[in-house]
Amino acid sequence: MVPKLIIVTGGVLSGVGKGVVVASIGRILRAREISVNAIKIDPYINVDAGTMNPYAHGEVFVTYDGGETDLDLGHYERFLDVELSKKNNITSGQIYLSVIEKERRGEYLGQTVQLIPHVTDEIKRRIIEASGGYDVTLVEIGGTVGDYEQLPFLEAVRQLRLELGDDVIFIHVALVPFLKTTGEFKTKPLQHSVAELRRYGIQPDAVVVRSEKPIDANSVKKIALFAHVPPHAIFNSYDVDTIYRVPLILEQQGMGDFLVKRLRLASKEPDHKKWEEFISKLTSPRYKVSVGMCGKYVELPDAYLSIIEALKHAGATLDTKPELVWINSVEVEKNPDMLYKLNIDAMVVLPGFGKRGTEGMIECVKYARVEKIPFLGICFGMQLAVVEFARNVLGLREANSTELDPETPHPVVHLAPEQREVNVMGGSMILGDREVEIMPNTLAASIYNTSVTTERHRHRYEVNLSYLPKLIEAGLVVSGWRKDVRRVEIIELPRHPYFIATQFHPEFKSRPTRPRPVFLGLLKAALENR
Template structure:
């Protein structure tokens, strides 16, 4: 049976509950425990798949095809444990399940209510990994006091009663703000946040205090007294140069031992510090490269969270600092805004907006032999650019952008149109591809067959492959010899575009081969 740690937040959002929870998970993993994480989002959407990135940031895709919160990407990168549909739940998904049950008559005619029907369904999701992991860490999104989050917190309260205090604990992330005019930190927001949590019936066991200045021992004692936690359980969480340094900072404050003792666990091994050593060395590089991410959501960095993290992780492994420059392909001048870059990425996206700028960015990278990586829509734009500028098909387009195009080099395939009857037309999750030997992709992956995560509904139309290959744009990987998965332009040292999302598979000790290769090519390009 699993032990459970709930991570809640108060005062304000964006306190880093996901990073704090993932850091604790990593620390417990380094002690030999099997750890998994679940994210509970209180919004009524079924999943973030239909949300604008400006609303919710990046949509992370699991291997089994779930569209999920970007925190699942943080969990995967810290733990190197593949997330699944069971790792993500939303209020919308919970309510939909309960309503479907009611329509089938599963409740035998009783009045369906938040308690017990909604909370029972939530608790069922909490226990998804009960038999497979030693510890499950459950992050409840939003802040204490949000009306939509109340059923999740009530379910957490019930869960502790049912499972026993020795099996369930709560870490509450809160803010200790610094008032510059007074020149001091203030504990009152944390006190109010904890009082709100108590009103729901939950007593926090640990306070993770987000702060810009060190918290003194006397202030920790004050928080301990007013919030009913041990002084040692008041943990200071300050900004770090890298999120991967956070686990070591929490370890120094004794958080791991405190949790092990509180849950009556016995560590299976000692933390040998190797992970900390790697991160410390890798986060102090002397060289730097600048990589441009050319997309239409440039104002919101979280829209490209996994792309930026993958660049950072590739930089760590190559002992180079990666400076990311975000280029808005709808507003920024192209190609003027691309000058001076060591590499260019055109990431995924949906809709028409910003497409012309992406195509111009790809043309600039191709003509100037700048290391280039296209991702998902970035590959589709690569195909359009080649069709227009290499093959001379000036009206070549995607049927998403121009349904009446005479040259639909990017289009929805017939098999995907059939899926529409089931409510969706996207390829989601892991799909395999066979790589052509001798290609750049084969050199990077060092294998013949790969599996990567997809999130798209349009494809490089295979009918145009022979024409564009004659013009220099080669297909180097196919899905079942039917759909092009990777294209390359061999005349350039590093020019590759993929239909899938490689950014979801990068890890601190294992950067994705495509990002690792891009970092190496950018460093070489900088020297030249």
């Protein structure tokens, strides 16, 4: 089956919400029972996002098959309610590595290997491969038109339009700023980015204008004239109270009808009822709870984007707004007493790597345990919860993770056995889906209401099983085990309103209308325990 492709490009500047627009278009099509897939192209030379600093690129989103990808894939999964593969994130690093490996194997024997056709052919091959089996595939090209690193991808999609004809359309997303000094929208940046796109042989079929507020008719007229796009194909994604409202805004402007007609799609009447109900609960909650978010990257909430969204999903289900209180663990190290002034209803100790700020995170665990504050620890947060318990309940004062102190006399957390011979950084952690067996008569069993769950992982370190008998004797409960090998996946504490921590990352499988149990349980406990 020839795939139908919607290629989305961006102009003027990055970070204006192109990924949300792509996800919203996907949601609009899904509401018509059209099967939709989405691909994110990142032009950087890294093979994947796994080795990047969160300050540079936000969170690393993990796919079911172990891909370490751009955070936009999280938006796609949440809006489209699908599970995407590592194949859905294409980088320049992957493309060049593949081409060079083929050259070394002799697959291009006798040829001069060049950007065109060899690199562009590899890009096209990967897009087509990842598009198989879907009615429509959205392809977001990261960055902005005019970036040098983006050029091979623009050339590749230009060729796809030539080869696949009307089954490929282009949508350009660009900012139209509102100049307060003159009280008018300025369309020139968008005009110039479309002109740059044309220079590479691509004429957009539609334009999505990003703006602070709805643009006026005069601006639409200007854009239509200079971008050579009819007014009915100009859409406006303006700032709203929640990103989940964007599909409804674009739908109201006719985006769905435009795409169905332009791509000749078999479509049912759109049904956004459940989505609308979710937004209503999300934006007009009856209750509020204060959730402490303890971590080391709190200056950049995008580092924890999926956790933030997972809390919103759980909150909407409970008619409750989780008000996030960001707690810098480095500051807690300097002044642990600051925690007692926050007046929080729940505590989340967040994922992370490295030693900086970890003693502050341990203090946050201790505060939640001692003060009976509903608590959730995720991945690194679970490991530090074990360290805190070993130190302050079991009495092993120097207990630690070997990641943080290789010489600790009590390594209650240590490197997983299969990680000991690993000598490369990228793509080498315990990654992707693993089955987790949940123990009966535990908090985990009561919130999951099942004996087995599948969850996504991203870690190297784990609880040291040799310390487990002592930890259990002191009151720690292991309520979840990895099914394929004996590894601790969930811990909890009895005689506490809600104290649970997971080695896996539950946030990656949270959906707007299907929140994950540990987040739902946390907010329920916070409401009841206030």
